[in-house]
Structures are given as C-alpha cells and as structure tokens.
Amino acid sequence: MYTYSEFDHDFLKTRNAQFRAQVERRISGALTEDEFKPLRLMNGLYLQLHAYMLRVAIPYGTLNSAQMRQLADISERWDKGYGHFTTRQNIQFNWPRLRDVPDMLDALAEVGMHAIQTSGNCVRNVTADHFAGASADEIADPRPVAELLRQWSTDHPEFQFLPRKFKIAITGSPNDRAVTRAHDIGLRMVRQGDAQGFEVIVGGGLGRTPVIGKVISDFVPEQDLLPYIEAILSTYNSFGRRDNKYKARIKIMVNELGLDEVRARVDRRFATLRAEWSGADRAILRDLRESFAPPAFRTAPTEGYDVAYRHDPVFRSFADTNLAAHRHPDYAIVTISLKAHGATPGDATAEQMRLMADLAAQYGHDELRISHEQNVILPHVHKSDLPHIHAALQSAGLATANIGLISDIIACPGMDYCALATARSIPVAQEIAQAFRARELDIGAMKIKISGCINACGHHHVGHIGILGLDRAGVENYQITLGGDGTETAALGERAGPGFAYDQIVPAIDRLICAYLDLRVDAQESFIAAFRRLGPKPFKDALYQTGGRADAA
Ligand code: HEM
Ligand code: SF4
Numbered sequence: 081m082y083t084y085s086e087f088d089h090d091f092l093k094t095r096n097a098q099f100r101a102q103v104e105r106r107i108s109g110a111l112t113e114d115e116f117k118p119l120r121l122m123n124g125l126y127l128q129l130h131a132y133m134l135r136v137a138i139p140y141g142t143l144n145s146a147q148m149r150q151l152a153d154i155s156e157r158w159d160k161g162y163g164h165f166t167t168r169q170n171i172q173f174n175w176p177r178l179r180d181v182p183d184m185l186d187a188l189a190e191v192g193m194h195a196i197q198t199s200g201n202c203v204r205n206v207t208a209d210h211f212a213g214a215s216a217d218e219i220a221d222p223r224p225v226a227e228l229l230r231q232w233s234t235d236h237p238e239f240q241f242l243p244r245k246f247k248i249a250i251t252g253s254p255n256d257r258a259v260t261r262a263h264d265i266g267l268r269m270v271r272q273g274d275a276q277g278f279e280v281i282v283g284g285g286l287g288r289t290p291v292i293g294k295v296i297s298d299f300v301p302e303q304d305l306l307p308y309i310e311a312i313l314s315t316y317n318s319f320g321r322r323d324n325k326y327k328a329r330i331k332i333m334v335n336e337l338g339l340d341e342v343r344a345r346v347d348r349r350f351a352t353l354r355a356e357w358s359g360a361d362r363a364i365l366r367d368l369r370e371s372f373a374p375p376a377f378r379t380a381p382t383e384g385y386d387v388a389y390r391h392d393p394v395f396r397s398f399a400d401t402n403l404a405a406h407r408h409p410d411y412a413i414v415t416i417s418l419k420a421h422g423a424t425p426g427d428a429t430a431e432q433m434r435l436m437a438d439l440a441a442q443y444g445h446d447e448l449r450i451s452h453e454q455n456v457i458l459p460h461v462h463k464s465d466l467p468h469i470h471a472a473l474q475s476a477g478l479a480t481a482n483i484g485l486i487s488d489i490i491a492c493p494g495m496d497y498c499a500l501a502t503a504r505s506i507p508v509a510q511e512i513a514q515a516f517r518a519r520e521l522d523i524g525a526m527k528i529k530i531s532g533c534i535n536a537c538g539h540h541h542v543g544h545i546g547i548l549g550l551d552r553a554g555v556e557n558y559q560i561t562l563g564g565d566g567t568e569t570a571a572l573g574e575r576a577g578p579g580f581a582y583d584q585i586v587p588a589i590d591r592l593i594c595a596y597l598d599l600r601v602d603a604q605e606s607f608i609a610a611f612r613r614l615g616p617k618p619f620k621d622a623l624y625q626t627g628g629r630a631d632a633a
Contacts, residue, residue: 213372316330491506
C-alpha cells in the first residue's frame with residue numbers, strides 16, 4: 081500500500097495550518113459565512129441540516145489498520161462515536177463542531193489522510209474496485225494507476241475550478257465492481273496482446289440527468305493514460321458549460337457535442353500534450369507498483385475452514401454469502417456487512433471500526449477496503465482464520481450474512497442529515513431490510529438502492545430496484561425504478577409509474593418481490609435476469625394492481 085512521503089506530510093501540515101487560521105477567523109467573525117464557505121469546502125467541510133459534516137477521502141477505498149483506528153478515535157473524540165461510509169469510498173462525520181475540525185484534520189494527517197478535494201469542482205476521490213489486488217478474476221491491480229491519478233490530480237493548478245465536480249473510477253477486472261459506466265471517466269484495464277492499456281469511458285453519471293458513459297477509446301496504452309486523461313479534462317475545462325450548474329457535467333458536453341466531436345477535440349489536445357509529456361509518470365508508476373505488491377501469502381492447511389463449513393450452519397451461510405474468490409486458492413476475500421437488519425446502511429461505530437482494524441492487523445495483512453456498496457472488506461484472509469474472524473465479527477454485530485441480498489441496501493443519508501434531501505432514505509432501507517429478513521435467501525441476488533433526492537447519491541438509477549424519495553406538496557413520495565444495473569452490463573432503471581407514499585413503499589416492494597418469485601423460472605434466475613427476460617410489464621402490473629394507494633405524482 082502507498083505510504084506518504086515527507087513531501088506529502090509537509091503538504092498536509094501546511095494546508096491544515098492554513099485552514100486552522102481560516103477557522104479562527106470565522107469563529108472571531110473576521111470572515112463571514114459567505115467568505116468562509118469556499119475555504120471550508122476546499123477542506124471537505126459541509127454545512128448540513130443539523131450540523132457541519134466532514135467528508136474524508138479514502139483513496140480507492142484502501143485503508144490500513146492504523147488509519148481505521150484513527151477514524152474510530154476521531155469519531156469518538158470529536159463526533160458521536162460513529163462514521164458513515166459512502167458510495168464514493170469516503171467516510172463522513174456528521175456532527176463535528178467547527179472549532180474541532182482543524183484538530184480532526186491534523187489527526188487524519190498523522191495517518192496520511194485528508195479531506196482535500198472531497199468537495200468542489202475538481203477531481204474528486206478516485207475510486208476503484210474494492211477487491212483490487214485480491215480478486216481471482218482480475219487482470220491487474222488498478223490501485224497503482226488510481227494512486228498515480230490521485231497524485232496527479234491533487235491540487236492540479238489547471239483543474240481546481242472545472243465547470244463541475246469530476247469523478248474517476250477504475251477497475252482491473254472484467255467484472256465491474258466500481259460502477260465505471262456511471263462516472264465522468266471510467267477506466268477498465270484491458271490487454272491487447274502483451275500490451276496493457278485501458279478502455280476509457282466518458283460522460284457517465286447519475287444525478288438529475290442519469291447517463292451511462294460511452295467508450296471514447298477502446299484502448300489507450302498505459303504510457304499514454306495520463307496525457308489522455310489530461311486531454312479529456314482540458315477539453316472539458318474549455319468546452320464544458322459554465323452558464324448552468326445543471327448542465328455543467330461532462331455528460332452534458334458529450335450529449336451536446338456528440339461523442340465523435342468530443343473524441344476529435346480530445347485527440348487534438350492529446351497530440352499536443354503527448355508530445356510535451358516527459359514520461360516521468362512511468363518511473364512513478366513503477367515505484368507505485370512496488371508499493372502495492374501483494375503481501376506474502378502463506379501456505380498452510382485449510383481444514384479448520386472445511387470443518388467449520390461442514391458443521392456450523394451459521395458459519396456456512398456467512399461463508400456462502402460474504403466470501404469472494406481470492407487469487408490465491410487458500411485465501412478468501414471477506415466482506416463485512418455494515419447492513420445489519422435495521423441498522424443504518426454504511427454506519428460503523430468506533431468499536432466496530434476498531435474491531436475491523438484489529439482483524440485486519442491480525443489476520444488480514446493490515447489491509448481494509450471500503451466498497452461503494454457501503455461495506456468493509458478484508459481482502460486477504462487465509463481460510464484457516466475465517467472461523468475466528470467470523471466469531472469476532474459476531475460479537476460486534478458485524479457478521480450479518482447478507483452481502484448481495486435484499487437487505488444489503490445502499491442508502492444515502494436523506495432527510496436524516498442532508499440539507500438537499502426531499503425525503504427520508506435511511507428509515508426506508510431499515511424497514512425493507514426488516515420486512516424481507518426471513519425471505520432474503522430465497523429471494524437471492526438483489527440490489528436495492530435508495531436516494532433522498534434527485535442527486536442520486538444512493539445510486540438508485542442503477543439499482544435492480546431503485547427508490548427515489550421526493551417531496552410532493554410537503555408529503556414524501558417514493559418513485560420506483562426497475563432494471564437498473566451498475567456492473568459491466570450497466571443500465572439505467574426505468575421509472576415504473578406514479579410514486580408511493582412512505583407507508584406504502586414496503587407493501588409495493590413486497591408485491592414486486594412476490595411477482596418475481598411467481599415468475600422466475602427457478603431459484604437460480606435472479607430478479608434482474610427475470611426482469612430482462614420478461615420486461616417491465618408484469619412487474620409494473622404487480623406494483624399497481626392492488627390500487628394500493630399509488631399517489632398521483
Ligand atoms: C449529505 C451531504 C451530501 C450532499 C450535500 C451531496 C450533494 C450531491 C449533489 C448536489 C449531487 C449531484 C451532483 C451533480 O449532478 O452534479 C450529488 C451526487 C452524488 N453524490 Fe452526493 N451529497 C451528499 C452526500 C453523499 C453521500 C453520503 C453519498 C454516498 C452515500 C454521496 C454520493 C454521491 C453520488 C454517487 C452522486 C452521483 C454522482 C454523479 O452524478 O455522477 N453523496 N451529491
Ligand atoms: S441523494 Fe440527495 S438527499 Fe441523498 S445525500 Fe445526495 S443530496 Fe442528500
């Protein structure tokens with residue numbers, strides 16, 4: 081894993097000292113809120129419904145145990161003892177006091193973390209596959225490239241004031257776990273013969289105008305990646321719309337100019353940039369690859385795992401649901417669910433963070449990951465250690481065996497915290513998780529994603545079932561979308577029809593699920609597969625057939 085250099089540490093120290101002085105000036109009244117706002121946003125500090133909110137980047141979702149422990153300490157010392165992991169591999173603290181934030185940032189800097197560029201019209205935290213470097217299905221670990229992009233984009237003088245925020249996601253696996261097609265730039269590692277390169281996708285995004293990204297180049301060789309991305313950003317910086325905030329994302333530029341025209345402009349810019357490029361990034365990337373070298377995997381018997389799997393049904397269901405195939409056959413990737421039934425999706429208490437840090441230190445080569453699905457991952461665990469890990473997780477309420485099931489819901493903070501929310505998200509997620517608890521294994525693979533407004537932080541457009549909370553004349557109303565998909569077969573869900581009142585949303589989902597259970601060929605056919613085979617009609621019929629108070633919306 082990448083460790084910060086002296087230069088990085090000095091940079092954070094200076095930056096935090098500047099911000100401390102700005103906070104002091106705000107508290108003394110020397111700065112008005114309007115003057116302070118751009119300064120705080122440059123340091124990830126938002127003002128939300130009830131309090132400030134600090135958004136901290138977890139680059140490409142990778143953490144070590146010291147970093148996780150520090151997050152736990154920060155949440156206890158200066159917040160309410162928990163943190164919220166988001167769909168963008170960030171953690172948000174929802175209750176800091178303004179005067180404490182400089183201390184929080186110093187504490188983060190001690191472990192090489194910060195909140196820079198977690199807000200503003202710049203390149204945001206670069207996200208990646210949460211199984212990177214571990215997964216059996218991977219071409220190569222995308223994180224060295226993600227780190228290169230992070231270094232290149234942080235404080236990049238040309239790209240601090242883009243027309244709008246800019247999100248880059250990268251995957252090294254053909255199975256896309258990074259939602260690359262819903263990002264401003266999505267990068268997928270591909271090989272052509274012996275050459276390593278990238279398929280570059282541009283202009284995806286969710287929010288009020290959801291768009292699936294388009295392939296601008298099917299192969300950019302690795303040595304050209306940085307100048308090519310610089311060419312895209314530079315083109316966007318010149319031609320992206322600045323007259324209207326809602327039309328400022330690159331997806332609108334691609335739609336208005338057309339992909340071919342954008343490609344032509346990017347290619348022209350690239351030709352100039354490529355010629356000027358020194359190639360210094362090649363050496364940096366080589367060093368980064370070394371720092372991301374896989375840990376020394378051990379060879380040891382795995383019988384302990386086999387015995388527990390045979391004899392302990394609770395462990396077996398955890399193993400069947402929460403483990404993924406590791407590149408080393410004696411190892412497994414463990415996904416720890418932050419979705420206990422009835423819990424707030426993505427929240428972890430300080431004790432839970434500490435326990436996960438301890439497990440990573442003791443059994444997991446000191447690595448943790450945060451997924452865009454708001455869970456935590458131990459990427460490298462020897463199978464013989466899994467029974468201990470499972471027991472430890474159970475003691476902390478972290479052993480819920482529901483990864484990929486109906487209760488593994490993504491939900492944004494909605495009206496519980498967010499100043500932009502038009503409806504609640506968290507209670508809807510909690511009620512659905514409770515309502516289907518007994519049936520979730522039978523229901524099988526299912527992605528429900530919930531947002532509390534059109535900004536789509538909860539990725540509802542790419543949920544198999546998406547739920548969007550809106551305000552209709554002061555009353556919460558929930559629109560359902562069907563058939564969305566955030567993977568390599570990405571698709572936007574289509575709106576099913578009129579929305580539902582808050583107390584009708586669980587019954588509506590219940591009708592959908594019952595219809596699916598009736599319609600599926602067999603238990604192997606997932607909801608999304610059945611939806612693709614049958615189309616929306618039978619599902620829409622089920623949603624609206626009972627006349628169950630579908631509010632006209
Ligand atoms: C509570 C404070 C938050 C605020 C004020 C906020 C604000 C916004 C806004 C205004 C957009 C729309 C941007 C656009 O279309 O240009 C957006 C999009 C998004 N936000 Fe948030 N957000 C918040 C929290 C979160 C959280 C907690 C998550 C993850 C659970 C998240 C993840 C995202 C994602 C994935 C998008 C869609 C990106 C896209 O359009 O491509 N945000 N957010
Ligand atoms: S989707 Fe809306 S309500 Fe939810 S976090 Fe984003 S801005 Fe807030």
